[in-house]
Amino acid sequence: MEIREAREALKLYFGYDQFRPMQEQIISEVLQKNDVVVLMPTGGGKSICFQVPAVVMPGVCVVISPLIALMKDQVDALLENGVPAAYMNSSLTAEQQYTIENQCLANQLKLLYVSPEKLLSAGFLSFLKRLNISLFAIDEAHCISAWGHDFRPEYTQLKALKQQFPQVPVIALTATADRLTKKDIQEQLYLRNPKVFISSFDRPNINLTVKPGRDRFNKITEFLERHRGQPGIIYCLSRKATEAMASKLKANGFKATFYHAGMPAPQRAKAQEEFLRDNVQVVCATIAFGMGIDKSNVRWVIHYNLPKNIESYYQEIGRAGRDGAVADALLFYSYADVMNMRSMLTENETKKEQTELQLVKLERMQQFAEAAACRRRILLQYFGESMEQDCGNCDICRNPPTTFDGTLIVQKALSAIARTQEQVNMGLLVDVLRGSRNSQVLEAGYDKIKTYGAGRDTSVMDWQRYLHQMLNSGLVELAYDQNYTLKLTEHSRKVLFENQKVELVKFEESKAQETEVVKARPKRELVKDALFERLRVLRKSIADAHNVPPYVVFTDSTLQEMAAEKPTNRIAMLAISGVGSQKYERYGHDFITEIMNFMTEEQSKGTKLKGATHLVTLEALQKGLSPDEIAMQRNLNPVTVYSHMATLYEQGYAIDISKYVTKDEYTIIAKAIEKLGTESKLKDLFELLGEKYEYFKIRLSVAIYKKRSNW
Structure with a gap:
């Protein structure tokens, strides 16, 4: 099978004159019937890597995908392109499934999408043995790994494919996988000397911005006014929040709907369909929404709350700008979100090791939100990719923060921590520094210490920001097992007792962002x-x-x-x-x-x-x-x-x-x-x-x- 046929199919069915980086090498390996692992960001063109070989190879490609809606979406797109394809899952009647089975047996289909559950159901593997299978494509392959951010136990049974069909090549694809997850994918699927392709995780078309969590709704409506008619997603932490947000947006004249796992299936399907067809501009959703869509014209993604890890954040912002056109990712951040997420993770009845892993990943997400350096470089470094220079398309690059000598501010905070015997959490420490007379402060006698009220001239928000920087730079530690109390470190003692200088970043929202002066366009x-x-x-x-x-x-x-x-x-x-x-x-x-x-x-x-x-x-x-x-x-x-x-x-x-x-x-x-x-x-x-x-x-x-x- 020659790559020339693949290039012809790319133009004929998909309308592209040339492959994106790595696609041609990946397809060449598949055409030689070799196993392949593909790590490529959302919107990077993973689907082409198995759809084009499926078109040119004799037989049918079986695609294992975890979400019913995504199957329908991709099959609809393939049919529009003139590629015979179908899906089989629980949404079909027995008669519909029978029709599709006959199409497969008659060699009338080039791609068949199935869920892991359908693949492993009674008799289905036997049915597949009656077909001429060209390729197995396993989408969202990170789900197979316990080290991944979205582990699904049923995925571990997919090793049966290599056991039952040893001669059929397998291509495993994912948008998010660290080193351990990548290794796990190869081992769990019993892949034979697979060629591993790691595409750049850089999505330069996505503009990254993080804003403080205060006054979120007004900031969102201002954002939507600047993006009139452009479809996008607002991710919220709770089901209730999605409904409340959609209701408020509609009251403000925006076409919005909500989506979460607690809705009846028909209502979820309707909300998704309305968004896919551009009948509504905004869908307010929990993380239950997104993996099931292949909508290429999402122009922006807003995170109302902090995501639980960088993998989730990266995957979710990747739903914007899949077509390569300009897109925006806006994240709202507050320390309260971190505390809420920590509580959810620690209260969840999962294995201790999993909880610890999730807490570490949350901490990395927090560091990203609080960063004072190029955000894209931080993201890429997380996935093991370096970037030689700043991206120029994130809020930090556009408006570099200014630093100042923050030694006195830091010393006030460290002194208050020491004088309260390292028994206060962040909120209580701010109360002490600002001279609050609430019951907690008074009952503990903290109004008697020397540094009580020493930070009255600094706002609550600014104190929180400075304390976050102190956490990130190792000036203090957070004792998760002691009600999140703040502890001194070796570094903090040098500042407190040896007068070591400390530079702090002064976080100010840029005047340009606030006034949004619009230049006349040609x-x-x-x-x-x-x-x-x-x-x-x-x-x-x-x-x-x-x-x-x-x-x-x-x-x-x-x-x-x-x-x-x-x-x-x-x-x-x-x-x-x-x-x-x-x-x-x-x-x-x-x-x-x-x-x-x-x-x-x-x-x-x-x-x-x-x-x-x-x-x-x-x-x-x-x-x-x-x-x-x-x-x-x-x-x-x-x-x-x-x-x-x-x-x-x-x-x-x-x-x-x-x-x-x-x-x-x-x-x-x-x-x-x-x-x-x-x-x-x-x-x-x-x-x-x-x-x-x-x-x-x-x-x-x-x-x-x-x-x-x-x-």
Whole structure:
């Protein structure tokens, strides 16, 4: 099996001219029937790594996926691309499953999606043995490892695949796996000398921002105002919070819904479908939502609360910008979130080792939120990848925090910890420093110590921020087993008794962020945005008519490229990334017509547009000028003007071609076109016709032939 066939399939079915980094090497290994492990970030193109081989290899690829909704989503997208695919899970009736089984036996499918439970159910492995299986693809493979952040015991039984089908290659894919998890995937699945591919975890299109947890709702509404119409997800910690948030957003005029595991299945399915189809802009959800969607045009993700680990955070923000277009990730952080999460983890009846692991991972997440250095570098380092320079696309890089000599502030805090015998937690320490007279302070006699009230001039929020920095830098330790009381360290004693200097970061929200001064944008950018919105509306109407989510028709990045390039013919449209032959046949003409209409409208307003030269010709024709007159007026070759006329005719404009090509001439020229094809060079047609017909007549005849006109 040659990689050339894979490249052809990539363009034909998926509309891409070339593979992303590593995809071609991965596919090459699969085509050689070798086992492969793929670590690639969400949105990095994992699906292509098994979908393309499935198309070109004989037989059916069996995809093991943990979520029913994701299966449906991917199968819908494959069918739209012209790839025969199906899924089997508990949502289907016995009759539907029987039909799919017969399709498999008749070699009518290229991909079959199943859940782990279905795969391991009675008799299913026996059924698979009756098929010609080309490949097993195991999605979300990190679920197999107890070291992973989303361990699922049923995944450990997938080793049966190599035992039952030793000759069938296996590709295991995940978006999040550390060193231990990666090793576990290989061992648990009994993979044979697998080639391991680790793609860069960098998602440079996602803008990373962390904001303090106060006044969250107002900050969210301000954010949504700046992202009007752009779909996104707000992750909340509790089910109740998702419902409350959705209700408040709707009251403020936003199209929002909520999603959590406590909802009845039909209600969950409806909420998800509304979001997938762009009928609502915002879904407020617990972490139960997200893994089950393949929606490529999510433009932003907001975390209302701190996630429990970096893996979850990274996976969840990765649901934004899967199409490669610009996306935003906003995280709200407060120390109270950390305490709530700690309580949830310690109260959960899991093994002690698992709890300890989860607490360590939570601590790493907290450090990320409190960081004063490039956030992307911290993320990449967590996954074992280094970055030579700051990313320039996170809040820290855009607004580097200023530092100041914080020695006196730190000494006040350390002194108060020492004088309270290291028996206070963070909240009580702040009360002591600010001179609070609440019952806890008074009953313990902390109002009598020397440092009581020594920090009155510093706000509660600033004290919390400074204490977080002290924790991160090792100036104090948190005794988790002693009600989270603060303890002194060797480092703190040097500051307290040897007057060692300490630099603190002064956290201030940037004035630019608060005022959001919007610079005037160039006219061409405004026009591009206007066309993009027109194309989005068209995409939505087509998607509704075809009963599929809009991004299945075309991704946002594909529409953005259309808006920038303004393709007005078949060749130009097929050059757009994401437009394959199948989709061009389905939707190409509608989008070209919309682009042409938009350009005509803008042309009438006097807007100069790239690629609008044929519309100038249209305007001249409508004024009654002949092709020769237009050519002379515009200093063009007459053949170019006729080419404009042909393009306009192909797109449905009322161009009277009968003046320039007779029926008899067209009949003869059409035979040559039928022989060489509509995409052949005019010169080849000219020579085949014995050089009897002028080039412009041939070009106009091609336009008529393409339209299959009754002219």
